[in-house]
Amino acid sequence: MGPAKxxxxxxxxxxxxxAGENADTTWDGVCSGHSPATKDPLLSGLPVDFSCRIQMSDETMDSRLGRKSWRMGRAEKFAVLAAREAVTDAGLDPKSWDGTRVATVIGCGMGGVQKWEEQHARLHERGPDMVSPLAIPMIIPNQVAGGVSIDLDARGASLTPTTACASGATAIAVARDLLASGLCDVVVAGGAEAAIGRLCTTGFWRMGALSERTDDVTGASRPFAADRDGFVMAEGAGILVMERLDDALARGARPRALLAGCGSTSDAYHPTSPPEGAWGAEAALTLALTEAGISPHDVEHVNAHGTSTPLNDATEAALIARALPHRPSVTSAKGALGHTLGAAGAIEAALTVLTMQHHVVPPVANLQAPAPEFDVDFVVKEPRRQHVRTALSHSFGFGGHNVVLALRAW
Incomplete structure (x- = not known):
């Protein structure tokens, strides 16, 4: 292994x-420990008929985006709104920056699956002339990066990693590499997803990944609980602005946190299941620590992938107990947000940054007591005050993708 970077x-x-329309309201929602899951009219009649959707109305979203919103897919809209907030938060102005030195790296796991369904129905029911000429731009997953690039006049590299539910975290790792290479000076990085549709939801249900608690939808997502039975479909975006530390300090910026290390590996094992022992995930964790130049005992907090599925949670809890036996605090945002798929890794990295800044660890929503076999210090019932200086954010995806991000307080 190489030296620390x-x-x-x-x-x-x-x-x-x-949980919210921006970073602050999302943080408050996750700290509340309550789920916004509701019955979803689009999913009516399906075995799983509930989801966690963005609460902002389409009219409000389009008003904020401006006159070109009509040509954007839903995930692209999320990405643009979150990117604008992140750039403003960083104290940067796209009107004055050198756009050739700004990259966009935004992951997306599924693309515009709902738009696929809608346009296929038009073709089948009304004929080819009724298919939208914008169907393809609204469907292809790379538009989450392309749309942000256009909106911000960011003319550097524009990439969309697709590593399933690790996509947002992969994007952050790629962004770090672009900065290290000197190919850009600023990267707008993260993930966006809007995959709540009838076919996609049914597909996840058929493989046994979704909770079937139709009589308790707000309690359905319960990561690491003994009676967990699957995740809840969700949507959203998380975006980070990243810069070389010296460059940020030179312009007078105060970093929110530092990305100290990244570990990316593949299980090379199975399309959807992690291997017993989670060797790929543990290797990613070790790589992240090595790049950060820290030991396992330096880790004070873990934002777990924590999907609320029986196998993933058991495998991840065993990994944490084995690799970090000193019992750092552990949370998962998916109890409060549902599973935002390709956006999850970026949203959770952002929440980890806020944990370090606020000195507060949000609770795992709906987790009253973890499964008794898990020897892990889960934060339950209410937020915990903790001064976190070093943390890990885990992301794992179908196909055997593992990404672990090591973050340090500034």
Whole structure:
């Protein structure tokens, strides 16, 4: 393994999630420990008919986006709104920056699946002339980065990593590499997803990944609980502005936190299941610590992937107990947000930054007591005051993708 790498400054955050329309309201919602899951009219009649949706109305969203919103897909809209917030938070102005030195790296796991369904129905029911000429731009997943690039006049590299539910975290790791290479000076990085549709939801249900608690939708997502039975479909975006630390300090910016290390590995094992022992995830964790130049015992907090599925939670809890036996505090945002798929890793990285800034660890929503076999210090019932200086954010995805981000307080 190589030596520790220079840390990267995180200078801005933006989020839009089922818990809130920006970073502050999302943070408050996650700290509340309550889920916004509701019955979803689009999913009516399906075995799983509830989800966690963005609460902002389409009219309000389009008003904020401006006159070109009509040509954007839903995930692209989320990405643009969160990116604008993050750039403003960083104290940067796209009207005055050198756009050739600004990159956009925004992950997306699914693309515009709901738009696929809508346009296929038009083709089938009304004929080819009724398919929208904008169907493809609204469907392809790279538009989450393309749309942000256009909106911010960011003319550097524009990339959309697709590593399933690790996509947002992969984007942050790629952004770090772009900065280290000198190819750009600023990266707008994160993840966005809007995959709540009838086919996608049914597909996850058929593979046994979704909670079936149709009589208790706000309590359905319960990461690490003994009676967990699956996740809840969700949507949203999380965006970080990243810069080399020296550059950020030179312009007078105060970093929110430092990205100190990244570990990315593949299980090379199974399309959807982690291997027993989670060797790939543990290797990613070790790589992140090595890059950050810290030991396992330096880790004070873990923002877990924590999907609320039986196998993932058991595998991840065992990994944390084995690799971090000193019992750092552990939370998962998916109890409060649902599973935002390709956006989750970026949203959770942003929440980890806020944990370090606020000295507060949000609780795992709906977790009254963890499964008795988990030897892990989960934060339950209410937020915990804790001065966190070093933290990890875990992200794992179908296909065997593992990403662990090591973050340090500034």
């Amino acid at each position: 220079p840390p990267v400054a995180i200078t801005g955050l933006g989020m839009i999630t089922p």
